Amino acid sequence: MYKKHSICSLATVLSSILFLVSLCCPVNGNAGTYIVQKIEASLQDDSLLLVLQGDSAPAYTQYELFSPTRLVIDIADAELASTIDVATVLPENDFAVLNVTILRDKSPKITRFEITLAESHTYKIDKIDNNLAIQLLPKKATQTNTATAAKAESNVLHDIVVRESDKQTEILFQANAPIEKYREDKVTGRENIPDSMFIDINDIDGSELVREKVIGSSVDKIRVATRGSGIRIVFDSGQQDLFSYTVKTVPQGLLVTVPKKEQPKAAAVKAAKSSAVISDPTLDALLDSSEAVINNMPANATASQSAAEEMQDSFGFSGYKTKRISVDFYKIDLHNVFRLFRQISDVNLIVDESVSGSLTLALNDVPWDFALDVILNLKNLKKEERYNTIVIYSAKKAFSWPERSNDNLSFEADIEVIEQESLVIQQSTNTPAEIMQAKELLKRASVEEKNNDIEDAAVWYEQAFALWPKNEKIPNRLAALYLVELGNNAKAVHFAKETLKLNKNDAQAALYAAIASANMDKVSDAMEFFSRSINGEPPLKEALLSYAAFSEKHDQPEAALKLLNRYADVYSDTVDTMIARARIYDTMGQTAKATDEYKTLLYSGYQLVPDLKKYIRGRLTMNNY
Structure with a gap:
C-alpha cells in the first residue's frame, strides 16, 4: 500500500531479518500455539x-482505535518466548509506543499488540511466511509516493x-505513445459463431x-x-471466415488494416443479420477474464498458448463472471461469511x-460466486437461485420455490397487459363499457x-377506480403515489384501506x-397496520424494517429487536x-450485548464507511472494550 524511496534500506533490513529467521530453530510450544520467537525492530x-x-503461520486480526490513535493486532493462541522483554523492544522514538497484553479470558486466548501511534504516522502490515512485518511510516512519505506513482502512470489509449x-x-488505436509491445x-x-481475432496490450489504460x-x-x-494491467481488443468477423489483416506500430499508437473482401449483397445482408442475433458466450468469457497477461511479450510475437487453452484457465470460461474478491477468514461464522457475500x-x-x-478460508482475486461455491462444497450445502435471490440450505433437505398465482402481478405489469391487449378488449362484447373506459384511463x-x-x-387513476371499483391494484397504486410522491398521508391511508377491503391480506x-x-402520529392505527404488513410468508423486508424503526422510536425496544431478529432469520443481516440492534442494546443499558454487536459488525467483513467505523470504535471505547 505504501512505497517510499527513502526507506529502501528498511526493506533490505527486512529481507536480512527474514533470511536469518529461516536459519533459526523454532522454540518448542504446544500444538496449535503460535510462538513469537523474537521481535526485531529497526529505526531509520x-x-x-x-x-x-x-x-x-499466525492467525490474526488488525484494527484501529482512536483518541489516541492505536493500531491493534490480536494474534490467536500466541505466546512470547521467555527471552523477549517487551519494554525494550522498541528503540527510543517520539511517534510509537508498544504495549503487549495477553487476554486469557478469550477463546481462543489472544495476545494483543497495541501500538499507540502519533497523528503524523501511518502503518502497513505484511504477513511473510510465519512472520508479521509492521512498518510505521510518516504520512507525508506515503502522500509523496502516491503523487510520484500518479506521475509515472502507464500509457493511455484515448480513442x-x-x-x-x-x-x-x-482502425487506429490512438495512444499517448507508440504501442510497441502487444500480442x-x-x-x-x-x-455457428463468427471467427475473430484479438490483440492483448499489456500495461496500458483503456x-x-x-x-x-x-x-x-x-x-x-x-x-x-x-484484462490484468492492460486490455484485450476483440475483432468480430463480418464475413463467413476470418478477414485478413495487418497490425503495426505507428507514432500515434497501433494501426490495424483490414482489406475489404468482395461478396454478394445477399450474402452480406445474411452475415449482418447473423452477427446481430448470434451470441458468443465463449468470447464473452474471454473478454470477462481478468487473469494476468503474459509479461515481457516481444513485439508482434505469436502467442505461445492458444486462445482455447487460455480460456480454459480463466474463471470466465467456467461461468464465473462476477465481481472478484480476496478473503482471509479464520474460524469465522458461516452466517457472517454469507452476510459479506450479500453486501x-x-x-x-x-x-x-x-x-x-x-x-477458515483464504482466497485471492476470485469471483465471489466461486468462493461461495467452494464454501457450499466444503459444508455440504446447496443453493437455489431465482429472481435475484439465492437460498442456501443443507444438502440433506429438499427445497422448492413457492408457486405464484397469475393474478398476483404488479400494477405496472397490468398496465402493460392493458396496452398490449387494447385492441382485443375493444373487440370483446363481453367486457363492460365501464371497465373498457377504465382501462383507457x-x-x-x-x-x-x-x-x-x-x-x-x-386524477386519472381515481377516475379509473370509480369505474372499476373491484380492481385492487388501482387503489394500491394511488396509496403509493399519495404516500411517496405527493406526501398526502390522509389520502394514502384512504386508498390503502380501499385496497384492504378488496384484499385483506395485501401486505x-x-x-x-x-x-x-x-406520519400523522396515529400510533395505535400505525401499530395495527404494521402488524398486518408482516403477516405474509415471507414478510416484506420493508415492513420488518419500518416496523422496527417505529417500535424503537416509540420506546418499544424489545419489539424492535424481535423484528430485527426476524429480518435476520429470513433475509440475513445487513449493516443497517x-x-x-447494537444501538438498541445501548439504549437499553445492555452494554455487553451492544459491545458484541459492534464487534460482530466490525469483524464481519462488510465494507464500512470511515465515519461508521469511527462511530463503532468510539462506542467500543466507551463500553471499555
Whole structure:
C-alpha cells in the first residue's frame, strides 16, 4: 500500500531479518500455539520496522482505535518466548509506543499488540511466511509516493478512429505513445459463431475507450475489455471466415488494416443479420477474464498458448463472471461469511436456520460466486437461485420455490397487459363499457406518471377506480403515489384501506397505511397496520424494517429487536440491521450485548464507511472494550 524511496534500506533490513529467521530453530510450544520467537525492530529517520518472528503461520486480526490513535493486532493462541522483554523492544522514538497484553479470558486466548501511534504516522502490515512485518511510516512519505506513482502512470489509449476506403478499413488505436509491445491471436472454427481475432496490450489504460464499436465491414464490430494491467481488443468477423489483416506500430499508437473482401449483397445482408442475433458466450468469457497477461511479450510475437487453452484457465470460461474478491477468514461464522457475500453482490440471500458452523478460508482475486461455491462444497450445502435471490440450505433437505398465482402481478405489469391487449378488449362484447373506459384511463395515467406529472396521473387513476371499483391494484397504486410522491398521508391511508377491503391480506397496502398513519402520529392505527404488513410468508423486508424503526422510536425496544431478529432469520443481516440492534442494546443499558454487536459488525467483513467505523470504535471505547 505504501512505497517510499527513502526507506529502501528498511526493506533490505527486512529481507536480512527474514533470511536469518529461516536459519533459526523454532522454540518448542504446544500444538496449535503460535510462538513469537523474537521481535526485531529497526529505526531509520522517522520510519520504524517491527518484525514478529514466529514458528508457524499466525492467525490474526488488525484494527484501529482512536483518541489516541492505536493500531491493534490480536494474534490467536500466541505466546512470547521467555527471552523477549517487551519494554525494550522498541528503540527510543517520539511517534510509537508498544504495549503487549495477553487476554486469557478469550477463546481462543489472544495476545494483543497495541501500538499507540502519533497523528503524523501511518502503518502497513505484511504477513511473510510465519512472520508479521509492521512498518510505521510518516504520512507525508506515503502522500509523496502516491503523487510520484500518479506521475509515472502507464500509457493511455484515448480513442478508436476508423477510416474507410474502397479497398480497406484502417482502425487506429490512438495512444499517448507508440504501442510497441502487444500480442495477437485468432479464434476460429467455432460452430455457428463468427471467427475473430484479438490483440492483448499489456500495461496500458483503456478506460477511455468505448466497450463496443460497430464497424460494419469485414470487421463487424470491435469489443474492448480490461484484462490484468492492460486490455484485450476483440475483432468480430463480418464475413463467413476470418478477414485478413495487418497490425503495426505507428507514432500515434497501433494501426490495424483490414482489406475489404468482395461478396454478394445477399450474402452480406445474411452475415449482418447473423452477427446481430448470434451470441458468443465463449468470447464473452474471454473478454470477462481478468487473469494476468503474459509479461515481457516481444513485439508482434505469436502467442505461445492458444486462445482455447487460455480460456480454459480463466474463471470466465467456467461461468464465473462476477465481481472478484480476496478473503482471509479464520474460524469465522458461516452466517457472517454469507452476510459479506450479500453486501458484495447485492443479491438477496436467504440461509436456512439449520446451516451452522465456521470455517477458515483464504482466497485471492476470485469471483465471489466461486468462493461461495467452494464454501457450499466444503459444508455440504446447496443453493437455489431465482429472481435475484439465492437460498442456501443443507444438502440433506429438499427445497422448492413457492408457486405464484397469475393474478398476483404488479400494477405496472397490468398496465402493460392493458396496452398490449387494447385492441382485443375493444373487440370483446363481453367486457363492460365501464371497465373498457377504465382501462383507457389507466393508460393515460401511466403516460402521465412516466412524464412525472404525478398529480394528473392520480386524477386519472381515481377516475379509473370509480369505474372499476373491484380492481385492487388501482387503489394500491394511488396509496403509493399519495404516500411517496405527493406526501398526502390522509389520502394514502384512504386508498390503502380501499385496497384492504378488496384484499385483506395485501401486505403492501397495509404497509402504506402503517407508514402514513405513523406520519400523522396515529400510533395505535400505525401499530395495527404494521402488524398486518408482516403477516405474509415471507414478510416484506420493508415492513420488518419500518416496523422496527417505529417500535424503537416509540420506546418499544424489545419489539424492535424481535423484528430485527426476524429480518435476520429470513433475509440475513445487513449493516443497517446490525447497527440498529447494537444501538438498541445501548439504549437499553445492555452494554455487553451492544459491545458484541459492534464487534460482530466490525469483524464481519462488510465494507464500512470511515465515519461508521469511527462511530463503532468510539462506542467500543466507551463500553471499555
